Amino acid sequence: MSRLLDGDLEGLDLRAELPRLLATVRDAGERPLAPLFAALSTQDPVALAEIVCGSRAVGGATVVRAALPHVAVLEAALSPRGLYPRLFDLAEEAAGDVLALAASRHPAASWLVPLSKKGETFAVGLTHLLAAAVHPSFASACRAHADAGHVDGLVFAAAETGRAEPAAALLAVDVNAALRAAGTALDRDPTSPMLAHLAAVWGPEPDALIVRLIPGLRSRAAAEALLASARHLPRTAATLRAVLRGMV
Amino acid sequence: MPTVWLVGAGGRTPFVGHLRGARDLGPVRLAWAGRVAGSGSVAEGWEAAEAARDALADLRAPAGPIHGALEAVLAAACTALAGIDARWIARGDMSVLLVATDGTRARAAGSGLGAVHGSVGGAWRPLVGADHPLLGEPGAPGAASHDVPLADVWVGVPVGLPFPKRDLPLACGVHP
Numbered sequence: 232m233s234r235l236l237d238g239d240l241e242g243l244d245l246r247a248e249l250p251r252l253l254a255t256v257r258d259a260g261e262r263p264l265a266p267l268f269a270a271l272s273t274q275d276p277v278a279l280a281e282i283v284c285g286s287r288a289v290g291g292a293t294v295v296r297a298a299l300p301h302v303a304v305l306e307a308a309l310s311p312r313g314l315y316p317r318l319f320d321l322a323e324e325a326a327g328d329v330l331a332l333a334a335s336r337h338p339a340a341s342w343l344v345p346l347s348k349k350g351e352t353f354a355v356g357l358t359h360l361l362a363a364a365v366h367p368s369f370a371s372a373c374r375a376h377a378d379a380g381h382v383d384g385l386v387f388a389a390a391e392t393g394r395a396e397p398a399a400a401l402l403a404v405d406v407n408a409a410l411r412a413a414g415t416a417l418d419r420d421p422t423s424p425m426l427a428h429l430a431a432v433w434g435p436e437p438d439a440l441i442v443r444l445i446p447g448l449r450s451r452a453a454a455e456a457l458l459a460s461a462r463h464l465p466r467t468a469a470t471l472r473a474v475l476r477g478m479v
Numbered sequence: 480m481p482t483v484w485l486v487g488a489g490g491r492t493p494f495v496g497h498l499r500g501a502r503d504l505g506p507v508r509l510a511w512a513g514r515v516a517g518s519g520s521v522a523e524g525w526e527a528a529e530a531a532r533d534a535l536a537d538l539r540a541p542a543g544p545i546h547g548a549l550e551a552v553l554a555a556a557c558t559a560l561a562g563i564d565a566r567w568i569a570r571g572d573m574s575v576l577l578v579a580t581d582g583t584r585a586r587a588a589g590s591g592l593g594a595v596h597g598s599v600g601g602a603w604r605p606l607v608g609a610d611h612p613l614l615g616e617p618g619a620p621g622a623a624s625h626d627v628p629l630a631d632v633w634v635g636v637p638v639g640l641p642f643p644k645r646d647l648p649l650a651c652g653v654h655p
Contacts, residue, residue: 374491399521403491427525434487434652435497435512435528463500463532 238266245275249282256282256289264297272301280308284317292325299325299332312342319346326350327358334359339368344375347384356384357391364392373400382408386415393420395428402432406440414447421456426464438464445470451478481585483578484651485512485635486643494652496524498531505540506581507552512635512651513560513575514591515567527567531575534559549579549586554622557588561619571618576635578627585633588624591617593638597630603647606630 235255245252252271256264271279282289283298283305295318298305305314315333322329330350334343343359351358356376363372376385377400389397389412398416401409409429416423430437441457441464448454458471482501487493496517501510516527538559541551556577561568574591587595592614597606606628607613613625617638627633634651636642643650 399492424522424525427521428492430497430528431492431495431521431524434494434654435485435499436652439654463529463536 236262236264236267238270240270240274245271245278249278252278252282253287253289256294259293264294265300268297268301272304276301276304276308280305284309284314284321288317288321290321290323292323295322295325296328299328302332302336306336311337311340316342316346316349319350330358331362334362338363338366338372341375343372344379344381347376347381348379351384354384354387355379356381357387360384360388360397361391364388364394369394370396370400373397374403377401377404380404386412389413390415390419392416393423395423395425398425399428399432402429410440410444411447413444414449414453417444417448417453417457418450421450421452425457426460438466441467442470445474448474451475454478481508481510481578481580481629481631481633483510483512483576483633483635484648484653485514485574485576486637486640486647486650487652488517488637488640492521493650495519495521496528497652498528498535499652500532500535502535502538504538504552505548506545507541507548507579508581509535509538509552509556509577509579510633511535511556511575511577513573513577514637515563515573515575516570517574517637518570518572527563527570530563530567531560534563545581549581549584550624552579553577553586553588553624557620557622568619573619574617574635574637575620576633577620578633579624580629585627585629586624587613587627587633588620588622589613589635590615590620591638592635593640594636594642595627596634596636596642597628598632598634599628599630603634606633 319326319329347356347359360372363369373396382405385397385401393416398409398412401412413425417425433440454471454475458468461467496515499512515531516523538555541548576589576592578585578587595606596603
């Protein structure tokens with residue numbers, strides 16, 4: 232057993248020895264699995280996939296965490312859509328690690344939306360959205376999470392990234408949440424092209440909408456930036472001028 | 480007060496590059512709805528629409544006689560739109576409907592329209608026939624204008640889009 236855990240697979244018929252390998256992993260206790268998994272990832276990725284996420288997979292946080300460095304190898308054996316939900320189900324307290332890795336490697340994947348719902352109890356979708364924020368799929372990810380009702384995740388994503396897309400996506404499902412997201416995003420990044428994104432969803436006269444987000448602004452820089460881009464929004468501009476007089 | 484709407488595209492960002500507004504210019508009420516760089520990104524559409532808003536905000540009331548004022552205002556508006564940054568004109572994707580009224584008659588100019596409908600006495604109906612010169616390909620509008628029936632609301636339908644069978648105001652980005 233020690234030899235296997237040390238990654239010494241020489242002379243073994245790995246497929247035939249699969250039950251022994253499974254037992255070795257199951258009984259490893261505190262001993263590290265990294266050497267064995269590293270050896271399997273180069274010598275027999277399919278055997279590694281069987282152990283980590285196959286029908287007889289051992290499961291548990293230790294096993295899944297040890298497998299995550301080899302996820303590229305596992306993806307060659309199993310499609311990401313099948314791999315990550317399976318790993319997630321086996322991961323126990325490492326489920327968050329699986330979700331984060333899946334989001335970072337596949338930010339455009341639609342299956343991350345239901346996986347987020349399974350894996351996050353607070354601000355559902357936030358992990359995926361933060362990963363997708365550096366990817367061209369960010370807007371579509373925001374829309375998918377909006378459609379799934381992941382309002383808090385989108386509001387937090389807006390606050391974290393300063394991007395306009397979460398607010399724009401929320402506009403189709405929850406106007407008040409969209410305004411909260413817009414305000415927090417502008418506070419984070421006053422240069423965020425908020426008007427452009429909201430108008431693209433709302434329509435060509437967004438003045439009555441935009442004026443409603445002003446009470447949620449906390450920073451003077453955000454109010455000044457919004458005023459600078461509101462030259463054709465008379466109510467918004469007038470309200471911002473009044474608000475700015477009272478802002479530090 | 481007469482207003483002009485433009486039907487939005489489908490999808491999650493139906494109003495990229497849309498603008499809408501109205502101004503009183505002396506005896507003439509000019510109302511418009513349009514879409515500039517609607518085939519571009521959200522940011523491009525906004526920038527282009529802002530340029531068009533700027534151009535229309537600079538219009539002045541006609542100095543000449545009241546006779547011909549509708550035509551003069553429309554010609555000035557079309558010239559203003561054609562004068563926005565060349566990169567927006569060069570895209571060739573502008574759709575716009577401009578209507579000038581003086582309370583007794585209405586004239587319209589535009590581009591990129593496949594149909595023009597109107598609300599007359601509370602009922603929606605096409606205001607121009609399929610071969611009307613107001614209808615045509617996208618791009619900067621020419622200065623020519625055409626008589627159209629008086630209406631409470633004129634709705635331009637960009638080439639390639641259907642006239643919505645329901646929820647027309649929302650399809651035009653009009654909210655209660």
